[in-house]
Amino acid sequence: MNFDINNIIRTNIKNLKPYSSARDEFKGEASVYLDANENAFGSPLATSYNRYPDPMAYAVKTRLSQIKGVPPKNIFLGNGSDEAIDILFRSFCNPGVDNVIIVPPTYGMYEVSANINDVELKRVNLTADYQLNLEGIAEAIDKNTKLIFICSPNNPTGNSIHREDIETLLANFNGIVVIDEAYINFSRQKSFIQELTEYANLVVLQTLSKAWGLAALRVGMAFASEEIIEVFNKVKPPYNINEASQQLALEALQNTNQVNDWIKETLKERDQLVINLKNLDFVLDIYPSDANFILVKTTAADAIYNFLVENGIIIRNRNKVELCEGCLRITIGTPQENQTLIETLKSYKG
Ligand SMILES: Cc1ncc(COP(=O)(O)O)c(C=O)c1O
DSSP states (O other), X not given: OOOOHHHHSOHHHHTOOOOOOHHHHOOSOOSOOOSSOOOTTOOSSSSOOOSOOOTTOHHHHHHHHHHHTOOGGGEXXXXXXXXXXXXXXXXXXXXXXXXXXXXXXXXXXXXXXXXXXXXXXXXXXXXXXXXXXXXXXXXXXXTTEEEEEEESSOTTTOOOOOHHHHHHHHHHXXXXXXXXXXXXXXXXXXXXXXXXXXXXXXXXXXXSSSTTOOGGGOXXXXXXXXXXXXXXXXXXXXXXXXXXXXXXXXXXXXXXXXXXXXXXHHHHHHHHHHHHHHTXXXXXXXXXXXXXXXXXXXXXXXXXXXXXXXXXXXXXXXXTSTTOTTEEEEEOOOHHHHHHHHHHHHTOOO
């Protein structure tokens, strides 16, 4: 691998002088703050939010650093990991010139972000068993390929991507390999976070939206080399993680036991749901899952989806997604919700 960030960063971003906020220019404690045009009286709320938050969310990063074993300087926080995905495009891909590779079926935002940023998208489909087509990827790479997105465990298929295949990409690609680990807490596989010191071209995405139960707070993480994180911090909006989210995330991050219990319960429920679904005659296949959802191949995806909607149960219809024909994606719910789903499905007459 011959990775040099100077070869891939956009020139305008390299030369960018980032916005310097009031809170960037004065750090420390003072008794009177008249520097940021805030309302000095307070907020019309029980809690005061009249002051701008820490632009770097340092307290949250420090706590994450303890949990993940990665220094704060290697952590970027985004308004959801979707923001980190967008910032990857804006930092490294010249609109109308560069391209990125995705490996469908996969998470939809890589494509949307590419389109928003006017960046060409190359699709190299996963194989029939939802693994990487390494030869196809090697053929698709050209001198303008900046990013390769790998989602593992993959959404919507649920499986993890073979570690050795990802390592092959990391070792041979001169651009950035993005590994989206949104569902890693449910996986039997190890995170790639520990490989950051090994690969300068690695960006790992994680989120507080899934196992951590904080989707509404919009806190996503990117882990990468210090030089990549510095670029993200230059490009991000100054106060991208709001104060309520910072405070609540920090509080939630003390509660690892609760989250670990939920993960265990989710995995138990996943196993049970698989057993129950297998008994239904319109279920053709259930793909192995390392995530908090399962992909189920059925004889009549659209009809089953509509039937569930009529009964107030919403799942994700993936029937129109290439390589997922006939498939429904079902999130693992509480025991009660899963029971309701199964009871309802038993009453489906195809
Ligand atoms: C694979 C994957 N990555 C990222 C996200 C977005 O996460 P966030 O809520 O952190 O923006 C999702 C959400 O469904 C996802 O499935």
